[in-house]
Amino acid sequence: MKSVLLAIQFLTRLPTPQVQATERDFARSMRWFPAVGLIIGALVAGGAWLGAQLDGWVAALAAVAVWVGVTGALHLDGLADLADGYGAAHKDRARLLAVMADPHVGSFGVVAIVLQLLAKLVLVHALIAAGDVFPALILLPFAARIGPLVWTLWLPPLHAGLGARFVEHVRVSHIVGWSVALAAGAIVVPAILLAVPLIALWGVWLRRTLGGVSGDCHGAGIELVETGLLLAVLALRHL
Structure with a gap:
């Protein structure tokens, strides 16, 4: 139960009971991210659904607003950092990582956030x-x-940061369980099965471009997979 609460606290801005936790407890919470x-x-x-009582565009705006609000734009921040790094120094890995570590958001990051929000909308x-x-959005x-x-x-892991904390606490069995x-x-x-190739493609891109993964890479990947799945669901409905 502690791991579930920690996962909720980390990935959302939802109110939860305060729990005493160690760094190990926090790392173990990753297995509950899909939940x-x-x-x-x-x-x-x-x-x-609430927005749809008024208009389709209001419904879309409400959905995206909740999406951003409940996550505290956590993953958008990772997408922005990665976009800034890649846009400023995509041929220089060391420079790319240095730009990603900069807490300020640059023009590439702003463009990435705007495009991502527009795409989802x-x-x-x-x-x-x-x-x-509604089943797809859930x-x-x-x-x-x-x-x-x-x-x-x-x-x-690219560095001893957020991504490195989880390495020892993720098992193949966790992935198998969530795959079931x-x-x-x-x-x-049916289109959610395309999450498998989308997740794999992002992993391949990270390995070839950065040589590893970080918290920003996780966040950016979540955002891009979500958008890719929205497009997949829509495309399947039109086939």
Whole structure:
């Protein structure tokens, strides 16, 4: 129970009971990231449903606003840092990592955030117009948060930061268990199975470009997988 609460505290801004925890307890919480994704997805779907009582665009805006609000823009921050680093120094790995470590957001980061929010807004609206969007909104954040478990097990940490804390506490069995849950969810939303190649592609890009993974890389990957899955769900509905 402690690990679940710590995962909720880390990935969201939801109110939770205060718990005494060690760094080891915090690291162990990563195995529950996909479960927190279900909570986030349920809230996003709820926001979309409320907004849909007025208008499709209001529903899309409400969904995206809840998405950002409940996560505290945590993953958008990682996307911005990675975009700044890659945009400023994509051919110089050392420089890229140095720019990523800078707490200030540059022009590349701002553009990445704006494009990401616009992409989610447009895709959620398109799904609402297509009908029956709510199961997809519940399951997509869950599917995307399987990614950090895979990347942690697969890739070396770039530095002794957030990403390095989880390495010793992620097991293949955790990924297998959540993969079974993903397959079960695909009965309702088949397109979420595309999370598997999307997660793999992000891991390949990180290995080739950075040689490892960090907290920012996890956050950016979650954002991009979520958007990729929104596009996949929409494309499948049109086939």
